[in-house]
Amino acid sequence: MAERKITLEELSQHVKDTDTWMAINGTVWDITGFAEIHPGGPDIIQKYSGGDASEPYNSVHSLKLAEKNFDASQRIGTLNAYFVANKLPAENTRNPRLENDLPEIDEIINLTDLEAAAEKASINDHGFTKADNADFYRKIFLRPRVARAVQDINTKTKILDDVYDIPIFNAPASLMMLAHPDAEMALAKGLVASGSTIIIPTLSSFSTEEIIEALPADHPFYFQLYVSPNKAALEKMVDSLCKLRPKAIMVTADLPVFSKREANERYEKRIAKQKRASEPGATTAGRRSGQARSAGVSIDPNLCWSNIKWLKESTGIPIFVKGIQCAGDALQAWKIGCKGIYISNHGGRAADTAQPTILTLAEIRFYYPFILEEMEVFIDGGVRRGTDILKAICLGAKGVCLGRPFFYALMYGEEGVRYTIQLLKDELETAMQLCGITSLSEAHIGILNTRALYRDVESPQSLSSKL
């Protein structure tokens, strides 16, 4: 059957809450009710209801996301206008925050340089925990062993029966298209080319299926899940995960509500101010920040251990809990039969002044060392150096994840991802050789001086009173 042609005029008549249409890249969709469940908040959807939303849509979402998310029955027809043809994504997806001149990639010789390039593009943010995550790695000293044959070296790690060439993974981050139009596709390809794999975020720019298609056949991958407060949406997600079979589902548990994101608020207020200056009648008063807007529709504030147990039982897929911040919760994850823990404080974006993640790893090792033997352990937060990676592995982690650095690396697309991993791999290999080991299986606490770190581990008295 030939597709119905819809004029802009007809489209503009469907703006009621009970009858809403929207054009995205030439297709007209019935999006009635979608504004309230859009993870990016209702404002943007309401603004473009009854019109062509290609431009804002393409700046953060892949072409196919709409097709994957809306039902075929919601497809009304095609837009009978030339407008969309002029708005192909490449031209729209350039994030205005990144329009500064980036340095040449080979001018970047470590992850501090990479962060400085991102500072220029003002996509960095700050907080006490964010800084402490990185600083606490420097509280641990290395105790190198000498006179050992270290010429031949490998950095392999085995997780859930899969062997990766490096213990380096991405920490899942939403909407990577803000950094580059190829977003998670480039991230996935860069990670795989480097001998690792991707942790696909729930709130990705490309659909999960598109990202999986970018992986070699049968390549293992992980999925980070934000548990939706909407029962139907959660069940749909669980069904699709059962079909897609990630190696593990990493349930993010450290963000029942969104924290105050001052960098975002400042950015939004600056944009609002510019808008008021250029459009004197425009009002932005009373609008909540973008992050706050989207929190409630994507993340269930009532997520409990019983829900995590239900996920484990209903999917049969190994579960990791992401956002473990104390030994007691690591124990809880172990008790309900999770296969792994992912130590994280959301890079300091959840509870600011939360303890640094490497200290949490030390706390778990001190109180429940068996957990590090029986569960797979990932850690993120402030990992910026090969020596940081070595320290985390010596303390018992199997994999380290990096959040912001991959966001910044993506400013250079897939090449940036491969380049960043190579920098870290070179640093890790050198650190291992200088400490006298040739394989990560030889990494052990004996090559560390952790006295300063352990001085900060929570005391047994207060630990037990909180369990």
Ligand code: HEM
């Ligand atoms: C097709 C189904 C859609 C899905 C699954 C979806 C999903 C999402 C997600 C996950 C976010 C990120 C939320 C966050 O990180 O806080 C987001 C943000 C956004 N979405 Fe959508 N979206 C869809 C449709 C649309 C449409 C039709 C538009 C066009 C108006 C749109 C425009 C945006 C914009 C501009 C943002 C950024 C909002 C902000 O940070 O202020 N999206 N969307």
Ligand SMILES: Cc1cc2nc3c(=O)[nH]c(=O)nc-3n(C[C@H](O)[C@H](O)[C@H](O)COP(=O)(O)O)c2cc1C
């Ligand atoms: C911009 C940004 C977006 C993020 N989005 C998510 C997300 O969607 N899901 C999630 O579990 N964690 C998310 N995180 C947290 C990261 O997975 C990770 O815990 C943190 O970034 C690690 O710290 P690092 O940035 O210091 O490496 C996000 C972090 C950042 C900086």
